[in-house]
Every structure is written in structure tokens, then in C-alpha cells.
Amino acid sequence: MPKIKAGVIVFPGTNCDRDTYYALKQTMGCEVDSVWYETKTLRKYQLIVIPGGFSYGDYLRAGALARFSPVMEALREYTEKKGLILGICNGFQILLEAMMLPGAMQRNDTLKFICKDVQVRVERNDTPFTLLYKKGDRIQIPIAHAQGNYYGSEQTLASLEKQNQIVFRYCDESGNTTEQSNPNGSLHNIAGLCNSETTILAMMPHPERASDSTLGNDEGRKIFLSIKKALS
Amino acid sequence: MLAKIFIKPKKGILDPQGKAVSGALARLGFNRIQDVRIGKYIEIKFDAGDTDTAQSDVRSMCETLLVNKVIEDFTFEIAEE
Amino acid sequence: MLAKIFIKPKKGILDPQGKAVSGALARLGFNRIQDVRIGKYIEIKFDAGDTDTAQSDVRSMCETLLVNKVIEDFTFEIAEE
Amino acid sequence: MDNVEKILKELNLTGDEYKKITGYIGREPNITELWIFSAMWSEHCSYKSSRPYLKRMPSSGKDVLIGPGENAGVVSIGDGLAVVFKMESHNHPSFIEPYNGAATGVGGILRDIFTMGARPVAILDSLRFGEPDDDKMKYLIDGVVAGIAGYGNCMGIPTVGGEIYFDAAYKDNILVNAMAVGVVPDDRIFLAKASGAGNPVFYVGSKTGRDGIHGATMASASFTDETAVLKPTVQVGDPFMEKLLMEACLELMKTNHIVAIQDMGAAGLTSSSVEMAAKGGLGIEIDLDKVPQREEAMLPYEIMLSESQERMLLIAKKGHEKAVEAVFRKWNLDVSQIGRLIESPEIIVKANNRVQARLPLTVLVDEAPVYTRYARMPVSVTTTATTNASEEIPEPKDYDSIFIQLLSSPTIGSKRWAYEQYDHSVGTDTVIKPGADAALIRIKGTRKGIAITTDGNSRYTYLSPYAGSGIAVCEAARNIACIGARPLAVTDCLNFGNPENPDVMWQFIESINGITSACLAMGIPVVSGNVSFYNETEGTSIYPTPVIGMVGIMDTLRERITPDFKDNGDSIILLGETLDECGGSEYLKLVTGKISGRPPRVSPEMEKRVIDLLHAMNKMHMVKSASDCSEGGLAVTVARCAIAGNKGAKLNMQWRYRPDLELFSESQHRIIITAAHKHVDKIKKMAQQNDIACKMIGMVGGRRLIVNNRVSVSVEDLRNAYHRGL
Numbered sequence A: 001m002p003k004i005k006a007g008v009i010v011f012p013g014t015n016c017d018r019d020t021y022y023a024l025k026q027t028m029g030c031e032v033d034s035v036w037y038e039t040k041t042l043r044k045y046q047l048i049v050i051p052g053g054f055s056y057g058d059y060l061r062a063g064a065l066a067r068f069s070p071v072m073e074a075l076r077e078y079t080e081k082k083g084l085i086l087g088i089c090n091g092f093q094i095l096l097e098a099m100m101l102p103g104a105m106q107r108n109d110t111l112k113f114i115c116k117d118v119q120v121r122v123e124r125n126d127t128p129f130t131l132l133y134k135k136g137d138r139i140q141i142p143i144a145h146a147q148g149n150y151y152g153s154e155q156t157l158a159s160l161e162k163q164n165q166i167v168f169r170y171c172d173e174s175g176n177t178t179e180q181s182n183p184n185g186s187l188h189n190i191a192g193l194c195n196s197e198t199t200i201l202a203m204m205p206h207p208e209r210a211s212d213s214t215l216g217n218d219e220g221r222k223i224f225l226s227i228k229k230a231l232s
Numbered sequence B, C: 001m002l003a004k005i006f007i008k009p010k011k012g013i014l015d016p017q018g019k020a021v022s023g024a025l026a027r028l029g030f031n032r033i034q035d036v037r038i039g040k041y042i043e044i045k046f047d048a049g050d051t052d053t054a055q056s057d058v059r060s061m062c063e064t065l066l067v068n069k070v071i072e073d074f075t076f077e078i079a080e081e
Numbered sequence D: 001m002d003n004v005e006k007i008l009k010e011l012n013l014t015g016d017e018y019k020k021i022t023g024y025i026g027r028e029p030n031i032t033e034l035w036i037f038s039a040m041w042s043e044h045c046s047y048k049s050s051r052p053y054l055k056r057m058p059s060s061g062k063d064v065l066i067g068p069g070e071n072a073g074v075v076s077i078g079d080g081l082a083v084v085f086k087m088e089s090h091n092h093p094s095f096i097e098p099y100n101g102a103a104t105g106v107g108g109i110l111r112d113i114f115t116m117g118a119r120p121v122a123i124l125d126s127l128r129f130g131e132p133d134d135d136k137m138k139y140l141i142d143g144v145v146a147g148i149a150g151y152g153n154c155m156g157i158p159t160v161g162g163e164i165y166f167d168a169a170y171k172d173n174i175l176v177n178a179m180a181v182g183v184v185p186d187d188r189i190f191l192a193k194a195s196g197a198g199n200p201v202f203y204v205g206s207k208t209g210r211d212g213i214h215g216a217t218m219a220s221a222s223f224t225d226e227t228a229v230l231k232p233t234v235q236v237g238d239p240f241m242e243k244l245l246m247e248a249c250l251e252l253m254k255t256n257h258i259v260a261i262q263d264m265g266a267a268g269l270t271s272s273s274v275e276m277a278a279k280g281g282l283g284i285e286i287d288l289d290k291v292p293q294r295e296e297a298m299l300p301y302e303i304m305l306s307e308s309q310e311r312m313l314l315i316a317k318k319g320h321e322k323a324v325e326a327v328f329r330k331w332n333l334d335v336s337q338i339g340r341l342i343e344s345p346e347i348i349v350k351a352n353n354r355v356q357a358r359l360p361l362t363v364l365v366d367e368a369p370v371y372t373r374y375a376r377m378p379v380s381v382t383t384t385a386t387t388n389a390s391e392e393i394p395e396p397k398d399y400d401s402i403f404i405q406l407l408s409s410p411t412i413g414s415k416r417w418a419y420e421q422y423d424h425s426v427g428t429d430t431v432i433k434p435g436a437d438a439a440l441i442r443i444k445g446t447r448k449g450i451a452i453t454t455d456g457n458s459r460y461t462y463l464s465p466y467a468g469s470g471i472a473v474c475e476a477a478r479n480i481a482c483i484g485a486r487p488l489a490v491t492d493c494l495n496f497g498n499p500e501n502p503d504v505m506w507q508f509i510e511s512i513n514g515i516t517s518a519c520l521a522m523g524i525p526v527v528s529g530n531v532s533f534y535n536e537t538e539g540t541s542i543y544p545t546p547v548i549g550m551v552g553i554m555d556t557l558r559e560r561i562t563p564d565f566k567d568n569g570d571s572i573i574l575l576g577e578t579l580d581e582c583g584g585s586e587y588l589k590l591v592t593g594k595i596s597g598r599p600p601r602v603s604p605e606m607e608k609r610v611i612d613l614l615h616a617m618n619k620m621h622m623v624k625s626a627s628d629c630s631e632g633g634l635a636v637t638v639a640r641c642a643i644a645g646n647k648g649a650k651l652n653m654q655w656r657y658r659p660d661l662e663l664f665s666e667s668q669h670r671i672i673i674t675a676a677h678k679h680v681d682k683i684k685k686m687a688q689q690n691d692i693a694c695k696m697i698g699m700v701g702g703r704r705l706i707v708n709n710r711v712s713v714s715v716e717d718l719r720n721a722y723h724r725g726l
Ligand SMILES: Nc1ncnc2c1ncn2[C@@H]1O[C@H](COP(=O)(O)OP(=O)(O)O)[C@@H](O)[C@H]1O
Pocket: D124, D125, D126, D127, D159, D160, D161, D162, D163, D164, D412, D415, D418, D419, D422, D433, D434, D435, D436, D437, D438, D439, D454, D455, D479, D630, D631
């Protein structure tokens, strides 16, 4: 079986690209390229990851300036061919700004950057990104962002719920999606969304930081292993 | 030309920063505050043939880049400096 | 009353955000941009007896809380809604 | 020049210094030249009050590759790798504009690291604030913490540790020290030493504005109302720009196009060009018209002195110009060839096709004045530092309540409110996160880890600069040891008042002596550091505040130890001896509001034995948890371990002193460990062989922390108190 080929997009200001690269290699054993933001085609990949960081310094709005990079054109073309896309943190913000997923990110309601472990509940396991989890699984995973407060209009939220596009929600230790367990004010405790075809997953928590037992937490590892299984 | 652009959170959207500032003002003794909304103020100096072109340029800058219409509203003014 | 407050980086003070946006606008084809400065736009609804009190209230809100005078300048307008 | 006196005053040069200048160059300097002198001869750049004393500190050792003098110290860690680290202050700018002051402090120290070819892997911050009870101080605290977060997070370098103390002594002069650590292959280290006359000089990074023109001068003067006038020069950091600059420099450093590189820090273009050329025994010629500028009509001295951030100066090899430019263009950075190296050892500055300044480098660098300042022991040392602290403390009626108060006091309480704003897990190398005794960063591709901590209790140094400074070194080493690592080397940041004040000078010299003897006794070299004088406002100096940054090494990550209690039934053991030592303690301050008494006794020799013992026991896999006793004493340490492990404990103390004094005494050289019961005898025996006091004081278990019949508090209540925040 040929090795899976993955690309990790690097914008000016991206800073989780090396972490993500390492995690993909370690967990999926796939071939990984760093993909410079000026790249014009992504056809050779089966998985594209838009990693975390501060593309263009997060100036104006997180993700707003990255959205106009040449690679985003290539990404649109790539989605038409149903390639998988994983957007993590800044990647989520970029996908929203690019309108590849509905809604927008506001500043955390604490008005501060938050870096800590949170609990999220897996809402569905019929996506290529979550198939090794059980529905309702609770995983501990770090967040690190200043703008992760998801907003969608009422119609948007209704449609996300109806089409079952919410993949992860912030929850407490017992798996309940309470206000207390919501770190940033996200509506409906949204921590991760997919598109209706489930080829795109965007999430604020960082699975690449929870994929290695040396770091004390590998509960996010199954996201990469799920992708591997889905692509094999 | 000089464009002054005013961006604010859409009506109905919770503005956590505005809320925090409103509370802080109250603690400072400004106790008749009803509402605070915080957005962005952008000044752009640029060349444009005439005011009409300038108008349409600025509108398109706002709509493509400067404003996220899911959460923000904007207005602007143009002056000839 | 409605106060509209415009805050921007002082002259001479680096505005990294404005610089980044200026570059992005150029890449989008707006190529006659000379300068972009980004600050804050604040709207405050509040009660005040008359416009004079309102004026002095808003000035003092700006000076004590809303504006960082070390790096920012501000202007404001007051309307009776 | 008219009005020389007025100008000298503005430039912070003395009349004698001016005479020296005219003597050396054989003529009156012009205004640009005088500004260059004022920067190079400022305290900040020339270390004119401190140089002779700094030399006392031991700076060599078998692993030291580069000691003080370069942008940062470099120490070998084997496997062909080296760690690069340094600490620096950004005190005055942070008081004027907390967010940007702190942010640019982080930016500056990171440049010192990647200038040497190392990729930064961690940031630490050591902060001192006034009591957090007025709005102004809260504003400063919020701004500083957010500024550190804003810069480090955007750069994608984890901020993994630090410390925050609160004391009225810092009310009008807060301290913001930042430390950065990087890793580099030991054969790819870059220096700021120019070579090859004729080689081109490149400027890269942000454009130059009038930012921080008084920076080096400001850091060399006290705060008065006049300094407030300097406000408009405040620097704004652009971490995005620095991220690009870092990636571009690191990419360039993989090639063979450059011979030397130096960041533009204090005194900007002046000090970077002068120092690089002088180190190489060459001269340098620069044309200011080629310097990318952000503002209009800048004068030559303004360009030379600007402290605009995110800029580097580098010397390329002749013929490699295109290749150098290509790398920076790829990263969208301004790059400009602004001059070249010349044979004759002088700096020639041109602008508008005219020579604006022409000065011999030796005079600027080697002939900078050195002052032997008058030093005298302050009266306070004899009046406040000799009282018997314990006599002033009444025994509490309610131990639980005083314990909870201590645990939730700003200085002892958890700093989670701060470090949760720092991205401490980016990089996927943070094995031990903030909250433990030291941070642990793994090095991918090896089994190694580097341990990092900062320490410095300025109440001790106020009461005895010698003892307090020794304690800072000991505590840092102990913190490194508690996570299972071995101390490797030190960087320091010496924050003091006005050196022209004999009291301050005495504190400074004593402090250096304290660091020196502790480092010598423990065999730990000091490889980099920074001096920040003039931390005073309207004549009142801060407490003498030396901060020690220490790096340690762990050969295999499997040796790591964390402070949390692990299993019910484990024995809790105290290594080291508790004395009746409440002088300068948190407990004394909490109860009496006083900072007085004798600080704890310090013995670096004993510290070393305790550390070695812990290390030996850990090698035998007997240590389940470890944490040292510091502020708040034994009781606070046990509480932290209980909170971290979410397990209670029952202590059975055999009192030697009044129980409260024993529980909250801040005696040094103590570590609390836990071990399986079966190992206790062996542990005791090993301790005895090494002449270290060792007592089993209790057992892990239950949901409460109970001490004899004195204390009984649930772990839940301890946690709430500890994490209460400000
Ligand atoms: N400003 C800060 N930034 C990051 N971490 C901090 C900061 N202040 C304290 N910490 C972390 O909190 C923990 C406890 O700090 P401290 O009480 O100073 O420890 P210790 O007494 O062991 O030196 C440490 O892990 C430390 O790194």
C-alpha cells in the first residue's frame, strides 16, 4: 500500500507547523510536506492540515489575512476532489474567514488568551477524523487561543445541529456540556465542526499536543489514527 | 484621500469587551452607562481619481477584507484631506 | 446620549496591524494605498444632563480608561440620539 | 556646540566624561558623535559601575562553550548539541507602557538567542510588582502578563516558567525580567565577531523609527518627572515581524553566506555596528541613507540611536549578497546593504553624502569609563536585619485559618492566572509545565531534557544581599534537582537601585559575592547575565533583586520527577533540617506586615549534598515525588503536593520549635519527597551516610491535610485557596 501523503500549510506566522509535522509522522507514519503558502496546487495530497499559529500576526482578525493567500485557491480546488482537510486552531479561524465553514470566531469571553487542558465530547464518530472514538467519548486535550469563541447566527446554529456538523463540544469531567466547562463562550459549546460531507474538520483544541504519552496526554492521537484508517 | 472606517459588532451580538468596559466605567463612578460597544477605527490614506471611485474602493476593501459581515457592521466617510 | 469615540495610534508610533493590513490590501490589488492606521471605535450610550456634562464625562472616560495616552490619540463626537 | 552642559545633561554624560572624549579624539565631537558616545558609555552598554565585580563570578567549566560577552551564554549538553540562554530586564519601559514594555522585553531576549543560531525553545518571566491592591498596579500586572503572552504566543515559543513576587518596594518601579533558552548544534554557533575587511554589512527587519531613542539612556537613569517626558519614544513590538525575522535568520544560518550577526538591541545600530566591528578588530562604514526608515526627516543621531524592534545587523561574505537578499525577500522582510567592513578600526557614519561621525572604536569600547563607586553598608541592615523575627509572631489560635491565608497570599498563591495566558505547550516539547518546581523541555531526537527555573527572593537580599543571593542560587539548583535534573549553568539579571548611592553599591557587591561563592561551591558557572541599575523613583530604590536563571540537564526523560503525591500510603519524608528561621518570611509579613529579621542560613555545600542525595535516590527509582521547601515553608510545600496529586496527607511532626514557626519556617536546603514505605529505611540510611537530616514526617492518603492536632483542611479548600488568584 502506498504511503499516505499529507501536507502541512505554512503561512507567514504559522507556528504549529513543525509540531503538526512531527505528530503526523509519529502517529500516522505518513509522508509529510511543509507546504508554503504560495503553493498553487495541492493535488498530490490526501490530507491537508492547516495548523495553529498566528498567520499574519492574527492582525485585523485571526485568519482574515491568510484567507487571501494563493494556497487558499488551491485548497478550494482540493476540496472539490474530496481531499481531507484538518484545520487546527488558527486553521479553524482561517477556514471560517474563508467561508469554507459557516460562522465566525470572536475574542474569548474572558478577553484573555487561554492555554490549558479542557474536556471535549465526541459528538459523532462517523467522520474520517473520529472513527476510532465512540460517540460520547470524553477526551482531555489542550486549547491555546485568544479567539476561539465561536459565533453563528441562529439559522447557522440550527442548521449545524440539524445536519449534525458539530463534532466536538466542550464539556465537564462527566461529559456534560455546561456553561462552566465552556472555556471561551462558544455558542452551543462548539469546539469542532465539520462540513456536511465530513471531509473538513476544524477544531480549536490541539490534537498534535495530545498525541504523545511523554507529554502526559495522548487522548488526541486517535484523530490522526482515524484519518490513517479512513485513508487506508 | 482619507477614508475613515467605523466597524462595530453587529446588533444582537454579545460584545464581551464592551461589557467589560461598561463594568469598569461603572466602577470608576460613571454610573449612567447604558451600553458600550467596541469595534475598530481604521484610517486609510490612498490615491483615487475622484470621490466616487474612492467610495466604491473603500466599500470593496471593507467587504472583502476589513469587515467580517457575520459579526460586524461598518460605515465610512471619505475626505479629500 | 451617544458618544462615538475614535482612537488611533499616535503619530510616529509603530502600528504593526496597520502595516499588515496595508500589505494585504496591496496584494488584493488596491495598489494606491499610502498608509493604514488601525485603532478602536467605541460607542457609548449613557445619560447625561446636558451636552456640556456629556462632553466632559466622555473626555474623562477616555483619559482614565479607554485610551492609552502613551501610544494612542483620540477624538470623539456626541449626539443626542 | 552651544550649550554643552545642557546637552550633556540630556545625554546623561558627565563633564569629566566629556573631557575624556575630547582628549581621546583630539577635538570637540559633533552632536551625532556625542550621541554615539552617550550610548556606548551609558551604564547599560558599558557596565561602567559593575564591570570589575562581574568578573568575580565563575564563568568557565568543562561544558561551557561561550561565557559572558556574547549575546548569550552557550553550554554543551552532548549529542552535538548546546543550550543557549540569557536573561534580561525591561523594567522602565514596562512601567511606562506595561503591555509593549513587557512584549518588547520578550522580543529582545529572543533575538539574543536566535542571533547565535539557536532556535528558542522556552521563555521564562520573573516579575516583581507592588502589592496588587490598587488600580494602577492591577493595570500594570494585567498589561505585563498580557504583553509577555502576546509576544511569546505569537512567536510560538512556549513560556514555561517564571515567578511573580509582590512587595511595596516595587510600587513605583516594577521589574520585568525575561529569560530565553535555545538549542543549537554545537558546530553551528554564530557570533557577533566581524571578519573580512570589505565584507558587506546588511540591515534586515523592521524599518527604523524614532522608537526608544532614549532607551539605553533611560535604562541608565532614575525615574523622575523628567523621564516622563521621554514617553513618546515608547516601542511597540511586532511579534509577527520577529517570527519572520527568526525563521529567515535560522534559514540563512544553515548556509555559509554570513560571517557575523548581532541583533539591534539597546542603542540599536550604534552598539551593534560598533561591537561587531570592534570584536573583529576591524572598522565599519555605514551609510544611513540606505537604512530603511519608517518616519520622515530623521536625523543621523536618531537613526543611530533608534531602538526600533525586530531588526538585525549582519556581515555577509563578499559575493554572497544576492543569496542573502533572496532569503529575506522570501520572508517579505526589508533587507538593505548599508555599509562594509574596513581595515581601519573606526566607525564612519555617512548620511546625505557627508561624513556625520568618525570615531575610533577602541575609544568607544575599551576606553569607556569604569567607576569604582563608593560602597557602604546601609543602616537598615543593622536595624532591621538583626531582630528576632519569631519573637514578633504570636502563636496563632486558629492554625487552619492562618495556613489558608498564607496559601492564598499573592506571592505564595498559584500563578495560574498568569501562566494560563501563556502558551506553554506549543512546540510539543513541554514535558513538565508551569506549576512544578522547574519546567522540563524535551529535545526531540534525543532522550534528553532541559530543566529551567528562575529564582530570587528579594526580602532575603534586602536583609542580607550576600545570603539572599546565595539562597537564590541554591534554590534554583534545588528546583532543578526536584524534577530529576542536574544543574548545568546560570544566567542572572541583577536589578538594583542607583549605583551612585553607596548603600546600593554595597548591596550590589555583596550580592555578587553571594552568587560567586554559591556558584563556586556548587560548581555551577555563570555564562550570561544582565545588570539593571537605577531602579529607583524619586530617590527610593527597590529591594536589591538579583534573579537567577538556571538551566539543568536530564540524560533521559525517564528520570523526571513531579511534585504531586502519587499513591495513598506513600511515606512523606523531609530531607534537610528545619530551624527556627522566620526572618524575611512570608509568614512574618502576613502576621506582622514586617520585612525584618535574619534571612535563613545558607550553605551551598549542604545544598549540593542534598541535591546529590536526591539524585542518587532517584537513580535507584525510590523517589515518587519531590518538591522543595521555599516561601511559606514545609506546610506550603506539602499543601502544593497534595493539591497537585489531589490526595490528602497526615503529618505527625515531632516539634522542635513552636509548631507554627516550624511549619512556616523558610529554612533552606530542604526537600519533601514521597516514597513507597519499603524504601524508607534505605533512604534514611543514605541520608545518614551523607550527613543530611532525614525524617519520615507522615503519609499520603485521605481527602484532608492533617498536621498533628493543629491543622485539618480538606484538599478542596486548599486548592480553592491556592488557586484563588489576585
Ligand atoms: N510569571 C510566571 N510565568 C510562568 N510560570 C510561572 C510564573 N510565576 C510562577 N510560575 C510557575 O508557578 C510555579 C510555582 O512558582 P514558584 O512559587 O515561584 O515556585 P518555586 O517556589 O518552586 O520556585 C512554577 O512552576 C513556576 O514556573
